[in-house]
Amino acid sequence: KLTCQRLSELYGLDPSTPLFRVLRHLWQVDENGRPLLALLTALARDPLLRVTSTTILQMPNGEELMRQKLMNALRQSVEDRLNTGTLNTTVRNISSSWTQSGHLKGRVRKIRQKVKPTPIVTAYALLLAYILGARGGGLFNTLWAKVLDTPVEELISLAIEAKRLGFLDLSQAGGVIEVSFARMLTEDERQLIHGTD
Structure with a gap:
């Protein structure tokens, strides 16, 4: 019981924790x-x-x-x-x-060996980077993106697929890419992260 409690604390296994709430949802669908x-x-x-x-x-x-x-x-x-x-x-x-x-x-x-991320895993990695303040193309050059063992161009393709599946919002024009997570984060969470989204 104590081990379970410690693991729950370390890994934030609490539905009121945004990361765990999102993880639980993604776990069910991917x-x-x-x-x-x-x-x-x-x-x-x-x-x-x-x-x-x-x-x-x-x-x-x-x-x-x-x-x-x-x-x-x-x-x-x-x-x-x-x-x-x-x-x-x-x-x-x-x-x-x-x-x-x-x-x-x-x-x-x-x-x-190299791993092969899914579009949903890619969306989650980008969300982690977003929560820590990365924006735009910078989302694809963070630790979270590097863990996916995938070149940036392929990550962008996976993110576009994640958008199609309804896990993030993404727009791209003139070499500029914008990604947001209104579909994964509540309004309060978005405001808490960086003021407003």
Whole structure:
């Protein structure tokens, strides 16, 4: 029960939390996207997982993950706040998270592979960037977009498909792209994020 409570607090598993409310909705409509939806949510809420993103995302496709790289990234972030045992457990759990998302494959030897986002996962990644203040074309150059292992042009195509499916609003003209999330966020949430939408 205590573990469930701690996980709920860490990952914001509360329907009154906008991120979780949106995740629950998307989870129901995008079964194929669930691994990436889960990872994006975890990255948004878990700073230790987020610290390892550069290590994973910079790996070429087919490269084996050297456990020490994750250990070094974490140690640089937490310095001496975690003992070696806790750090080892954290590395194991983080490796598992990246494997479950599809970025790594293999039980013992973790090999980097590219993921294939769905339009709905793309909309969610863009929403996370939007909540943190990114706008326009900048939405496609954030950590959240990079997690999708997809070139910007393809992400824009996926976002256009997400618009067609009713998950975001998007307009594009003269090299300028605008994306908004009136369909996913309430009016109060949009105002809370950055004044007005």
